[in-house]
Amino acid sequence: MIKNNIEYNNIIYTVKVSSFIKYVFPYILSVINIILIFIFVKSVKSEKEKVKMELVNEKLDMQYKYYLMVKESQEKMKRIYHDMNNHMENIKLLKNSSEEVNKYINNIENEVKSTKNIYNTGNVLLDIILYEKSKICIENNIDFNVGIDFSQCDFIEMIDISSIFSNLIENAIEACNKIDDNNIEKYILIKSTFIKGYYVVRFENSKINKVIIKSNKIFTSKKDKFFHGIGLESIKSSIKKYNGELKIRDSEHKFIVTVHIPFE
Template sequence: MLNSDLFWNITIFISTIIEWIVFKFVLDELNEHKKDKLIINTAIILNIILITFLNIININSNIKLAIGISIGYIFYIYNYKATIFKGLIINLVYWMILVGVDLISVNIILMITEIDSISGLLKNNIFRLEQIVISKLLIVSIIPIVKNLKYNIELKKIEAFHVIIPIIANILSVVVIFTLEMESVNKSYEQKITLLIVSSILILSNISLIKIIGSIVKSNTIKMENKLIREKMDIQYHHYLTMQESQLKVRKLYHNMNNHIVCIKKLYKGHDDANIYIENLKNELNCWESVISTENMILDIIVNEKKNICNINNIDFDVDINFSKCEFIDMIDICSIFSNMIDNAIEACMKLNDTERFIRIKGTIVKRIFVVKCENSKINQIKLRKNKIITDKTDSFSHGLGIKSIKSSVQKYDGEVSVDFSKDKFVIQIYIPLR
């Protein structure tokens, strides 16, 4: 059986299937599809057939590697939502791991057998079969590692170059080691162990380097997000602080004008035209009085401003908030929590027909906990990846800062934020313990 060309062709075909199925799994875990499953699966089958053909005709291994990297990158960019640099890095990392596990499996066989060189593994024998089985088991073992990846990183150009250079260097190093091993014979047992250790360290070092760079980039991303959140909170706070000052002046004027109107009404008692004019003036003044009252001036300003926006855009806006025992919450956090929460709800409602738009906000105190529930209608489909909402906007970095701002403010008071949604409704609930 080991001398049968058909057997080895089937073995090569199965081996290639495993490599590309694992590659597809990695891409599915790290990216969203850009094409439908039929197109992606068809492309995978074509790639498998092409690589199998190259293996069967015994094309130069370095040329085959270059072709594999090229079609892997084209497949990635064409079928998945990824930037050019991210696609290049993940593709190179996978092929680096692929050639790395081949090198490791080769050295394992050389160490446990009496074969003197790699050329002995190119023949149709049991050792070649063992090497293929070991290498495919190793490549399959990366699946749980990929499933446990906790973050998705978008790299800048300079950061991408810093990652790409060592990956390419490692791939070239593996190719050089393979070439040297092909030419060397009669290696000692110590030399075989050394080659196995060196090849293993080569792969582990590159994986560690990528993990370190990824952690640094993630840290920088978090810092940038926090900076943007603080800037956004400051802008919102100063906006409503300015409105509060204006509101205080208006309320003072409103109070004084009401007193003046009472005096004028007494002076012109019995004059119908004067009474009509005075009533009209009084109605005009009443428009400046807050429609919604929460017992907190900043919150009153926020919800009344948002109510005016909702009225203009035919959104049914219903608010009932008992804020009487929440004086410990800073004004800047009140602005962050409620303005972002309502802005997100308004944005979702704007995608609907006028008759289906609604926002309902209920704030109550339950067992020494201030509970806020905001419900709004929606039509857009919400996607989750690793418990995070995935945006369909082009500016994915800035998207979601509203929710993050809310969480940042709520966490200052040992509170929690929960998000739930259905096909036509989005719900955010906030829990803040009273002090």
């Protein structure tokens, strides 16, 4: 009787455990599936961020090397620019009224105009970036107005200077190039100031395209949103490195980005 009772109890216990497992197992399976999906999504997101950062670093590295290559050319242009102006004035004084001479001088003046935007911000790399972007603006009839003092910003690394200024100016040029209304002026305005322990740079450009801004994030109409987001992520990453902040404002025909970076 004792033996039978033990066996009976074991059977009852087994049946209860089996029933419990049968009842709980679908829920356990669901939880396991949710965990696996979560791990998969997190892994995909992590891989996507990794690829994005690799593309950002690769782009910045290419920009940095390019600007260093241009440095020597810009230095030469600085040396000859003032001499060219003097030569042009002398030729004007000595020339006769021949139309061919006038045409020749005008052609030279047009060539000089493309190299007259030599900047002196206090940072060689930033000077080169502004010079290169100004040439693009001239080609696209965009008024490029810059007033930047970078003399107290030695703590900002060159790779971040390239990231912030190159990407923001490129975005501004792209927005201006979308303007097909002759009544809307195409312009880019960049000003900086030092105030209350912050270095503040204000980027303003005209535009015609609609921009959606939510939580200080830009939602673009571009088809390739992933690659378009790389530039903005690169800017934010560089600013965050210095505990800075990026603010975005938008109106019907104006787009404004303000960068605040604390400095000692």
